[in-house]
Amino acid sequence: MPLEERSGCPINLSMETFGDRWSLVVLRDIMFGNRRHFRELLTQSEEGIASNILAARLKRLLDLRLVSKRADPGHKQKAIYSLTEKSIQLVPVFAMLGAWGRKHLPVSRELSVRAQLLEEGGPALWEAFMDELRGIHLGATRAADARSVLAELQAAYERELAAAGCRK
Amino acid sequence: MPLEERSGCPINLSMETFGDRWSLVVLRDIMFGNRRHFRELLTQSEEGIASNILAARLKRLLDLRLVSKRADPGHKQKAIYSLTEKSIQLVPVFAMLGAWGRKHLPVSRELSVRAQLLEEGGPALWEAFMDELRGIHLGATRAADARSVLAELQAAYERELAAAGCRK
DNA sequence: CTATCCAGTTGCGACCTGCAACCGGTTGCA
DNA sequence: TGCAACCGGTTGCAGGTCGCAACTGGATAG
DSSP states (O other): OOOOOOOOOHHHHHHHHHOSSSHHHHHHHHHHSOOOSHHHHHHSOTTOOOHHHHHHHHHHHHHTTSEEEEEOTTOTTOEEEEEOHHHHTTHHHHHHHHHHHHHHSOOOHHHHHHHHHHHHHHHHHHHHHHHHHHHHHHOOOOOTTOOOHHHHHHHHHHHHHHHHHHHO | OOOOOOOOOHHHHHHHHHOSSSHHHHHHHHHHSOOOSHHHHHHSOTTOOOHHHHHHHHHHHHHTTSEEEEEETTEEEEEEEEEOHHHHTTHHHHHHHHHHHHHHSOOOHHHHHHHHHHHHHHHHHHHHHHHHHHHHHHOOOOOTTOOOHHHHHHHHHHHHHHHHHHHO
């Protein structure tokens, strides 16, 4: 997957960055699913990414500085993948893409509640979320009583999951 | 390029839709460049898309109902490609993606003024733009004195182009 | 009548995708 | 101590996609 720079258009450069099946999906899992290890990304992926593809994508995302990688202090073999400021700022893009997808694509209820909350929350929620992500991934310090958007999104997802389970 | 539906997640489904190098770029040219014919899309593309790829993408975008196609009344061989409501609603996605790209990727000044205006204009400008696109592509009737965002974007681009030319 | 334009199509090599099997090293547990 | 499970990947392979260049048959303009 070469880095080309065919033109300086922001949309074109964005597609040279994300114009493939998996890059954004991997970032989504790190961002919204808080998956930080290779194995988590591999096996807990809703879509079943192949291990070689995941390895190649992570390598590429590292080169593009959209993720960073460090050793896990508690396990010699584990690597921890983190978002960078560059990828944290994709939150509004995810929000808009999710809003569009929710409206125009055959999404499932459970997997789209997060997108719904992100859409309804608007820029204020996105900022709170990005702030939280900076705490988690960049080690930024935050107020002890700071809002956890991630927990809210996760709770809403699990509520839907339970509701869907009941309906069966 | 198969249509898979590996999961009902809006981000995943969006990537199944746009997860390739060219789909969004083609839509960008139709939307912002007002390119309506195959040849315009082929030869005036800043990035130089290949004709077979363009043909395949247009076919796919037709299947996905992201563009529509009709005969040109003034020329028996020409086909006119138009946006649909579904693709017109991608305007906010383009705006956010453009904003992110402008901040984090090596964009050129000329090709990113449009993105800058779209970003600064916010949701109000996006709505005006989408309304104009509905007039152009869906044949919706609009007020005679309605604002032309397309013309504003184009004018700003040409201003930058001239300024860049002078600097050489 | 001829040059040009029209929307694509074809052939080809290189690269990418997806799957399954596998690797050497580490860890947790009996 | 022994061993199964887990760790982050790698390898091989078949099939599909990408990108380029050359080309097609029909329509149009002068």
